[in-house]
Amino acid sequence: MSDILLEVKDLKQHFPIRTGFFKKTPLKAVDGVSFTIGKGETLGLVGESGCGKTTVGRSILRLYEPTAGQVFFDGEEVTGHNIQAMRKKMQMVFQDPYSSLDPRMTVEDIIGEPLDVHNLYSNKKERREKILELMNYVGLNSEHATRYAHEFSGGQRQRIGIARALAVDPQFIVCDEPVSALDVSIQAQVINMFEELQEKLGVAYLFIAHDLLVVHHISKRIAVMYLGKIVELADADELNENPLHPYTQSLLSAVPIPDPDIARSRQRIVLEGDVPSPLHMPSGCPFRTRCQYATEQCALECPTLTDRGNGHLSACFNR
Amino acid sequence: MNTNENKMPKKSLLSAQIDLSKFEKATDEEKAQQDVMSESTTFFRDGMKRLFRNPLAVMSIALLGVILVLIIVAPMIIPYGYEEIIKVDGKRDRGAQNLAPFEYSELEQQYMEKTGEKLFPHILGTDELCRDYFVRVIYGTRVSLTIGLFASIIVLIIGLIYGSISGYLGGKADLVMMRIVDIIYSLPDMLIIILLSVVLNERLVFKPGTLLANLGTNMISIFIVFGLLYWVSMARLIRGQILSIKENEYVLAARSIGAKPARIIRKHIIPNCLSVIIISVALQIPSAIFTESYLSFVGLGVKAPMPSLGSLANAARDGIMSYPHKLIFPAIMICVIVLSLNLLGDGLRDAFDPKLKR
Structure with missing residues (x-):
């Protein structure tokens, strides 16, 4: 397949955390994540807070030096040496x-900075x-160019951020929860703008969010993360209708439905307990401590992502 | 219009139902009215505009301006030198000792009566060595301000570079660099200043006539002392600022764009800790003036005929009962300079902080 734009292979990002006077324990923020993104495609990345979504995005852009694993962009490996050139293509x-x-x-200076660099x-x-062209692109008034960022509303600020990312004409943009800080009406505007820009410019997105509805709306495929690992990856509709992994199932059952009758009649899968600390990961499958289907095998081995047909990948022994 | 009315729910007279006709969509023109546009300005011009709206800051700028004009212009107009005994008709006037403000000595009065020529008045009188005191205060202010300004610039440059490198690199480099700062910080600075001044006074010999010789050995040794010792608190301050600023997301955003560390420090970190730098420089100048006064007091300041505000005040202690004005004038000068600089520093901080923008 030549239309793969970005390939992430077994990406690991461990941060050493000082736990004792001399002892350092690695915090496995991202632990072996692999996925691909095609040209002009949107991959949604969902998961709860602290599961490593943001770290994945930042490691791809080498804002953190990955512990292990490789990232290929357009067939070329992204390393510390060519990152400067890569940052022209990835934003x-x-x-x-x-x-x-x-x-x-x-x-003006914020949007112009990538041009300067x-x-x-x-x-x-x-x-x-x-700069004015870019501002026009994201729906900002050209008279705003000489103003400071704090004079704008949240939605307008995010447009500034997007205009800055677009300045270098990138092929790929990591969107790190770009709408979670905005209120709902503005969220819709910004998401629609992301879609328009994709149609016009053909950029690919890694769309990180924790809102399943938003991700489902914008993404072609969705990856679900739990404790630094991808537990399920499938087409957006497929994942929505036929979730295989118990974690995805519980996530989907928590999505609010704007119809009280359906909402009352459906079965909620409520997870028990808290997310284990990433410093003390459970053995085997990271989800086994909260999984209703957990067996002995889950404690011994870690399930790998396997294809269940139609490119639907899931990491679970039992489902 | 008619169809539109039909769409609206029927409204009874007493109901609290909202009249939908009052909620028409705004036209583009009306929307545009909501946007209040300010004219475009640069960061610097904008800050200056706000600075000049602050009455205290404007007052201190005016005061400093007056002092600056005075110390530049006054020595050109006044016919007396700061190190010369007053001469009348080419002869030294030994009687012009400790004159009160605007008083003339006997010799001068005789001369004026004889020739009808009016001599320039001694605005602040004379000192015990028959030198015009006003000129000495003016020169003292010159010296003190110069020391304050240059010492602060030296401190700023060293502290800024050291602090920003330490803060930006972080980790082990930061650890080592800050321990060096701690060591320098723990030295008793007055002792070091005295020792250094003594040693430097002997070692530093300049060819007469050069710029350095004109400045005087003591002045240069004061600069060296400031350069060696006083940058540490500035470096600490800037490091602390940078440590907190570099965690901001906009620094990460700049990195994701591909900006190099030097650019990030220059364009993002330094402008964001500018207010702290400005205020600490404005406070550094008076502290340098004080240190210089202290050194002059123990005899290690500027060399003898050259006055500084500190040494003038010190010399005036001897005759404080008879001639209190000799202490008061340099003291007032120090007060005015220090107060103005402090107020100006405050004003600058407020003016250049966009979050305080009204």
Whole structure:
């Protein structure tokens, strides 16, 4: 398949945490994650807080030095040496539009920064034209160029963040929970904008979120993460209708349905207990401590992602 | 219009039902009115505009401006030198000792009566060595301000570079660099200053006539002392600021764009701790002036005929009962400079903090 844009192979990201005076325990934020993203495709990545979604996104962009594993972009391995060139093709949109924009910079400078870093213009006039074009693209008024980020609303700030990511004309954007800090009406605007941009520019997204409905709306395929591992990966509709992994099932059963009759009649799968600390991972399958189907085998071995037909991957022995 | 009315639910007279006709969609024109547009300004111009809206800051700028003009212009106008005994008709006037403000000595009065020429008044009188005191205070202010300014710049440059490297690198480099700072911090600074001044005074010999010789050995040794010792608190302050700022998401965002560390420090981190830097520099100048006064007091400050505000105040202690004005004038000068700089520092911090923008 030549239309694979990004391939992540067995990515591991461990952070050493000082647990004693001399002792350091690795915190396995991401523990062996593999997936691919095609050109112009959107892969949704869901999971609860602290399961390593954001870390996956940042490790791909080498904002963290991965402990192990490889990332291939367009067939070329992303390493510390060529990351500068890669950052022209891969960009990121951050979660919190309030803290991800420098309060000392005007919108013009924020959007123009990638242009400055990669020397993408020959004179001041060209720079300004490019910036205004980008602002136009994301629906910002060109009169806003000389204002500071804190003068804008959350939705507008996120548009600034998106315009900055688009400045270098990337093929791939990691969207790190780009809408979770926004209120619902603005969420819809921003998500629709993401979709429009994809149609126009053909960019691929890794769309990280914890809202299953949002992810289902925008993604072609969805990966579900739990404690640093992908437990299920399938087409968006397939995953929604036929979840295989018990964790995905419980997640889907918690999605609110705007119809009280259906909501009352369906069966909620309520997980018991808390997420185990990633410092002290359970043996075998990380989900076994909260899984209703757990058997002895689950404590001994860790299930791998296997194909259950139609590209539906799941990591569970019993389901 | 008619169809539109039909769509609306029927409303009884007493019901609290909302009249939907009042909720028409805003036209583009009306929407545009809601956006209040301010004209475009640069970060610097914007800050300056806000600075000049602060009455205290404007007042201190005016005061500092007056002092600056005074110390530049006054020596050109006044015919007396800071190290010269007053001369009348080419002869030294031994009687012009400890004159009160605007008083003339006997010799001067005789001269004025004889020739009808008006001599320039001694605005603040004279000192015990028959030198015009006003000129000495002016030169003292010059010296003190110069020391304060240059010492602060030295401290700022060293502290900024050291602190930002330490803070940005973090980890082991930060650990080692901060322990060095701790060691320097734990040295008794007054002792080091005295020892250094003594040693440097003997070692530093400049060719007469050069710029360095004009500055005087003591002045240079004060700069060296500041460069060696006083940057540590600045470095600590900046390191602390950078440690907290570099955790911000916008720094990560800059990294994800591909910005290099030098650019991130220059464009993102330094501007964001600028307010702290400005205020600490503004406070560093008076502290340098104080240190210089202290050194002058123990005889290690600027060399003898050259006055500084500290040494003037110190010399005035001897005759404090008879000539209190000699202590008061340099003391007032120190107060005005220190107060103005503090208020200006405050004003600058407020003006350049976009979060405080009204």
